[in-house]
Amino acid sequence: MRNTLIRAAVVALAVGAAGAQAGNPIDRIREADIKRDLFALASDAMHGREAGTIDEMTASAWVAERAREAGLQPAGDNGTYFQFFPLERMRVSAGSAVTLNGKALQMGRDVLPDALVVADVDAAVVAAPGDSVDGLELKDRALLVRYAPAQPITQDAGPRTVAALRTWARGIQRAAAPLGAVAVIAIVPDDQVDQWNRVAIALPRGSYGLDPDGTGSPLRATRGAPLLYVKASALGGAIDPGARVVARITADTFTYPSVNVVAKVPGRDPRLKDEYVLFSAHQDHDGVRFPVAGDDIWNGADDNATTAVALLAIGRAISAQPGRRSALFVWHGAEERGLMGSRWYVKHPTVPLTSIVACLNGDMMGRNDPGTAALLGALPPHRNSPELVQIALDANKAVSQFTIDSSWDDPQHREGWYYRSDHLPYARAGVPALFFTTLLHADYHTPFDNPDRIDTGKLTRMTRWMYATGRALAEADGRPAVDPAFKLERCRDSTGNYCGG
Numbered sequence: 001m002r003n004t005l006i007r008a009a010v011v012a013l014a015v016g017a018a019g020a021q022a023g024n025p026i027d028r029i030r031e032a033d034i035k036r037d038l039f040a041l042a043s044d045a046m047h048g049r050e051a052g053t054i055d056e057m058t059a060s061a062w063v064a065e066r067a068r069e070a071g072l073q074p075a076g077d078n079g080t081y082f083q084f085f086p087l088e089r090m091r092v093s094a095g096s097a098v099t100l101n102g103k104a105l106q107m108g109r110d111v112l113p114d115a116l117v118v119a120d121v122d123a124a125v126v127a128a129p130g131d132s133v134d135g136l137e138l139k140d141r142a143l144l145v146r147y148a149p150a151q152p153i154t155q156d157a158g159p160r161t162v163a164a165l166r167t168w169a170r171g172i173q174r175a176a177a178p179l180g181a182v183a184v185i186a187i188v189p190d191d192q193v194d195q196w197n198r199v200a201i202a203l204p205r206g207s208y209g210l211d212p213d214g215t216g217s218p219l220r221a222t223r224g225a226p227l228l229y230v231k232a233s234a235l236g237g238a239i240d241p242g243a244r245v246v247a248r249i250t251a252d253t254f255t256y257p258s259v260n261v262v263a264k265v266p267g268r269d270p271r272l273k274d275e276y277v278l279f280s281a282h283q284d285h286d287g288v289r290f291p292v293a294g295d296d297i298w299n300g301a302d303d304n305a306t307t308a309v310a311l312l313a314i315g316r317a318i319s320a321q322p323g324r325r326s327a328l329f330v331w332h333g334a335e336e337r338g339l340m341g342s343r344w345y346v347k348h349p350t351v352p353l354t355s356i357v358a359c360l361n362g363d364m365m366g367r368n369d370p371g372t373a374a375l376l377g378a379l380p381p382h383r384n385s386p387e388l389v390q391i392a393l394d395a396n397k398a399v400s401q402f403t404i405d406s407s408w409d410d411p412q413h414r415e416g417w418y419y420r421s422d423h424l425p426y427a428r429a430g431v432p433a434l435f436f437t438t439l440l441h442a443d444y445h446t447p448f449d450n451p452d453r454i455d456t457g458k459l460t461r462m463t464r465w466m467y468a469t470g471r472a473l474a475e476a477d478g479r480p481a482v483d484p485a486f487k488l489e490r491c492r493d494s495t496g497n498y499c500g501g
């Protein structure tokens with residue numbers, strides 16, 4: 001009880017106590033500023049801010065410039081706002097060559113590999129009469145099938161649905177593999193543009209890896225029997241009896257930079273200013289992909305321009321009146337490619353990791369019911385600091401009054417949402433960590449995650465909640481303890497699948 005009273009007093013003091021002269025800094029967190037920044041960062045001009053493209057760099061430079069305007073100091077490498085890090089990339093080489101029935105096919109235009117499989121094939125082609133491989137002699141031969149969807153496939157399959165073409169072709173590949181087929185060639189009618197585009201998005205991207213220690217083995221492509229999609233018109237006619245396919249598919253590996261944007265507001269207490277409250281977001285999203293209803297820019301307004309601009313607003317409030325502890329801001333790059341920026345930062349922190357008293361991460365903070373929000377990391381087994389959780393709950397009571405939806409913090413929840421944002425590497429590294437979010441919605445990872453669908457009033461209240469939590473942490477005499485029993489292990493059922501999946 002006594003603890004509770006002290007805690008409540010700390011929050012009240014931190015949140016309510018205005019510097020008499022300057023007004024309460026929380027009032028500097030304004031919806032109009034947040035809205036202006038949101039519409040800029042999530043605009044079409046940013047092209048969806050995809051890691052591994054120049055667009056992420058453009059967005060990151062924009063964030064750094066706005067952070068500077070907000071009064072934040074650089075805290076990245078070499079006195080800058082930036083911490084660059086290498087993404088390892090591997091993709092099908094543009095020099096890969098496929099010749100079918102004597103016709104040379106152009107990679108990406110005429111032919112698409114389903115996955116990155118290195119292969120060297122020179123084989124006779126066996127055309128299947130339908131979708132079945134029954135009775136076909138496929139040993140050391142290439143199977144050719146024609147895609148003929150039973151009913152017209154429309155885009156109402158949804159942007160996140162696996163392409164029907166791919167589902168169909170992989171099914172045939174699974175049937176052909178035991179028969180010894182060395183390749184599967186799927187002929188795709190030219191009018192199946194949407195299906196083609198859904199498969200094509202992987203080709204220029206390839207797969208991504210991160211090697212934070214510099215000790216991992218490099219990405220290596222597997223060798224196998226490729227599944228190739230070939231555009232019907234590229235064949236220029238029927239396949240001759242006795243036709244052959246010659247496919248030499250190689251992989252390119254290279255590194256491409258991504259970047260964390262790192263800034264700070266030094267604390268005012270000479271003793272505590274070497275400790276940091278970390279505010280965390282990611283600025284990247286999914287870039288330009290296949291169009292849905294004519295829109296091919298996946299703007300990522302909620303995911304995660306919302307928190308990226310929230311951090312700017314929090315920065316304006318804190319720089320107006322610094323806390324006793326310092327505030328650290330990290331906009332992580334390449335989150336969508338596998339939490340790359342946060343995994344890198346935890347291995348290469350620009351302040352000692354032990355000096356970070358808490359990681360307050362936000363991801364998707366502007367959708368769904370205006371009165372409800374979620375705080376992940378608030379319940380076992382995700383909770384690594386009960387004290388931190390209590391501070392955040394008190395701050396919610398003081399400034400935002402959200403009803404907290406705890407159901408997504410349940411280890412049995414099918415989304416495994418706790419495991420899907422940038423607080424995770426910090427929690428694993430022993431930093432008290434929380435994840436502020438307003439959860440998933442139908443526009444998640446689609447071209448419809450646009451700024452005009454964001455509830456900026458709600459986002460402003462989420463921003464104030466993060467700020468008030470951080471303010472209380474910055475002003476308190478002590479720092480939140482880590483639960484020594486904390487052990488993170490994503491729940492799996494007896495078959496090895498994630499719980500609830």
Ligand SMILES: [Zn+2]
Nearest residue numbers: 303304363364
């Ligand atoms: Zn996100």
